[in-house]
Amino acid sequence: MARKNESLDYSNIFEAVEFPDAYKVSYLANAIVFPTYEDVRKDFGLVRAEYHLLLCLAHYSELTAQDVARITRRPRNSISRAVHRMLDLGFLKRVPDPDDARQAKLQITREGKIMHQKISAYLVDREAEIFSVLSDTERESFRELIRKLANFASTLKR
Amino acid sequence: MARKNESLDYSNIFEAVEFPDAYKVSYLANAIVFPTYEDVRKDFGLVRAEYHLLLCLAHYSELTAQDVARITRRPRNSISRAVHRMLDLGFLKRVPDPDDARQAKLQITREGKIMHQKISAYLVDREAEIFSVLSDTERESFRELIRKLANFASTLKR
């Protein structure tokens, strides 16, 4: 006998929900982006805030913890915790700012760069997989639109 | 004197990162979708899984807890916890399935519907705000593309 529930189409909700676009953005993040963070944690041993530190410092040569919090929109205490762990792991170094004793400048180490490259390679593959359903022109359209949305989101106060 | 850091453009990372589209999807979700869940929690007292139950049962007349877990891609234990709380709050009712003693059919109550409408109205406003940066044709394009992506994501095994 067939399974009782097998005819239920779980994706109907996408069109039924009152805020279909926001819902699908959320769904996509939940279905793909967060499992990816989970994979990074399992395979590389870094939690999200820790990986975000690598990501930011691989692209900016010097940042404060606060900068990273702003760039990634994570709370400062999460970043603070992550900084300590990344220092212990040897992926970051920290030098006090002589001009402002409150803060310290963070830099990525050689080991940090290597780790960042490994994780990035994995995430690049994941991205390719996700967007393989779109044609090249669709992909280009999506890129423009998500750029607009993300830039707008970055202007919103926290 | 001006603030020392004020010239740093935090959105440069969007283009520098190795997986720019996936990153921006993640960023958008973090900047907008999750704060929205947080607002729902503060303003309406429901956590994500609890609201997801309302959402699903407002659109399907009868679902099992497992159905909701599949539709929303949340773990079953989160849904299980949420079901109990929603039963206590009077937003759901539960009837054992006579054909399968393992499971029970969930339905939304009158009170649950009212709560769902209140929350939805709020989320509809949020959605309009987010997408206000897109023109009508851009919005329509985005809708098509995110639909494809979400539908694809829904086919991925968990």
Next chain:
DNA sequence: ACAAATTTGTTCTATATGGAACAATAATTA
């Protein structure tokens, strides 16, 4: 028909996470 495998819902547990408060420092205002 019977053993093995699967499914549902649950509890237990570990952990990632974010809010709040805090001390130290710096910037602003009077």
Next chain:
DNA sequence: TAATTATTGTTCCATATAGAACAAATTTGT
């Protein structure tokens, strides 16, 4: 200059969350 306000990084704490293991029921395969 002195006093107030803001900022940075941190610790503490409460909680949302997901994995693992489990019992009960059902389905599958031989």
